[in-house]
Amino acid sequence: MPLFIRDDDVDALAAKLQAATKSRTKTEAVRLALEHELQRVREKQPASERAAASIAISRTMGPGGGSFDMKTFTDDMWGDI
Known part of the structure; x- marks a missing residue:
């Protein structure tokens, strides 16, 4: 399911993150940010x-x-007998 960013400030942050991480797309930058945040929360x-x-x-x-x-x-896995 698509994620639409309707908040101009959030869109601007995503664009800044895209540039800072040299991501190909804003979607990739947002995915990266979400993965890092989940890792931080887990830790x-x-x-x-x-x-x-x-x-x-x-x-x-x-x-x-x-x-x-x-x-x-x-x-068996390595084929040894």
Whole structure:
């Protein structure tokens, strides 16, 4: 879905960022800015919250079968016998 910038000040900021980062388009500059801001927010997130998210993901995966053999998996992957 497209993002339209209807605020002249925001459009001017996007143009300045485009020039400063030498981005090909304002869209690319805005994407870059949003990625950097998300990274900054994630880095400020407490470790307990980051750990909780990881734990939630692992719970959705369910318990392991216990029969996984890493050596066999690696040998098969590399074609070693």
